[in-house]
Structure formats: structure tokens, C-alpha cells
Amino acid sequence: MKDSPFPSLSMPFDGERKSAARPQQAYRIAAATGIHRGDRDYQQDQVLLIQHPRHASCLLAVLADGMGSRSGGRTAADQVMLTARQLFERFDPYSDNPSETLLKMVKESHTVIRLTAVSAEQEPHSTMVAALVMPDRSSHWVHAGDSRIYHFRQGRLVHRTLDHSYVQNLINQGQLTEAEAHNHPHSNILMGCLGTDAEPPMDVHHVPEMHTGDALLLCSDGLWHYFMPNELGNTLHLLPPREACELLIGKARTRAEGGGDNLSLAVIRFEPL
Secondary structure, eight states: OOOOSSOEEOOOEEEEEEOSSOTTOEEEEEEEEEEEOTTSSSOOEEEEEEEOSSOTTOEEEEEEEEESSHHHHHHHHHHHHHHHHHHHHHOOTTTSOHHHHHHHHHHHHHHHHHHHHHHHTOOOEEOEEEEEEOTTSOEEEEEESSOEEEEEETTEEEEEOOOSBHHHHHHHTTSSOHHHHHTOTTTTOBSOOBTSSSOOOOEEEEESOOOTTEEEEEEOHHHHTTOOHHHHHHHHHHSOHHHHHHHHHHHHHHHHTTOOOOEEEEEEEEEEO
């Protein structure tokens, strides 16, 4: 994707699927991505959405929010994309363990970023979220940092990742509400990510079966910071993925009032035929 002050959207993935166990429940997957530089001078977010090269019913979405110097943050995010793509191309959805593959993506991305920091004398860091949609309609996630994955069903939140951040720890301890955390002065402090001296935090999640009407949203904090979950869910429920990306980027840019961070997102929606 080009680094542009305007939204850049991928061609939507649109494939028909039919469950072998439930042949009557035919569905299709519609998906799109969006990325925007915000009010920054350069783009450090990266997002990837691809079908498996040998199994069309398998889909990978990956998002990384790079941090560090101008080149360092982008380098870290690029390494996440490259590593994830390479491992996904070798992944066999019928014999390999999806969660183990996702964890390997985080670990190998972290190692490569650390090696880049040594050779280039930079301090590249990155968040990472990735979701695998499997041929059996299950979905597997991994995340590290404060980029998020949301799972909505008919517009209502089912589950989301919990940030590896200072304010999320305060929420977990009952010292802050979700609404208060949005405006907390230390909302940008992470407790872990890729590229640091310590091993990155790695949380996995498994959805046994995605239903028709379900949607997944992967996004960086440059986007989710400006929305409550119900607004995100309603948007993804009412609009096709491409239009949802455009609308959410536009609203985030308006609400940032000239102080917006890089932002990126990927939307995957299960639709009836």
C-alpha cells in the first residue's frame, strides 16, 4: 500500500464457502483493509490481508503499529508483514496447529526486529495482531501490544483482545473504566511489544465457529481510540467492509482534530449468500 494522506483500501476478498458439516449454511467472506498516515509526517502502520496460496478457504489478516525513529518503526512493521507472509505460505491448515503458527509469527518477528536493531543501531518496536480464518469456519488470533481484534455478532461485541498497556492494567484492577482509559494521559504506555529486550507478551484466542453475520475488526490504536465498541459493531454490521473502512477512517480523522496518529484496520465479514 502506498503511504498516502488519503485512505488506501485493498481489493476486497470475496469467496464463497460451504461447511462440510453443515452444507445448508453456505456463506461468503467479504473483507477489506484501510490505512491512513493521520497527522504524522510518515507512516509506521502496516496491514496485510491474504488468501492462502494453496487453500482458498484459509485467510490471514495481520496488522502492525511500528514505533521508534522514522525508519525504525516502519522497519519493524515491515518485518512483521514479511515474517507473517512467509510463515503463512508454509502453513497447512489441515495438519498444522493454527495457534502455534500464530505464536511463531510473533516470536520470529520479534527476533528479526531485534537483529535489525543491532545491525542498524536503531530501536525498532512494533505491536502485532493477526487472525487466521480456517476452512472449518474457526478463527484463531494472536496479539502483542495495544493493537486490537474485535469480534462482533450481528453488530454486538462478543470478544476483544485486552491491551498489553498501562491503562489496561488499571482497568483490570478496577481503577479505571474503559471510557476513562480513552482519555488517560498515559494511554500510550505499553507493558510489552515486539523488539524490546524482554520477550513480547503473546495472547491467543480461538473462536470455534464464525457465524453468518459475524465480523472481525483488526485495528491500531490510531483508530480504536476514537470509538466505543457499539459504534464499531454497528458500522461493521450495516456497511460492506470497504465502505466501513472508509467511514471509520473518515470519522477518526474528524475526531482527531488535527492530532491523529497513523491508523490502520482490516475488516473480515461472514455474509449469507
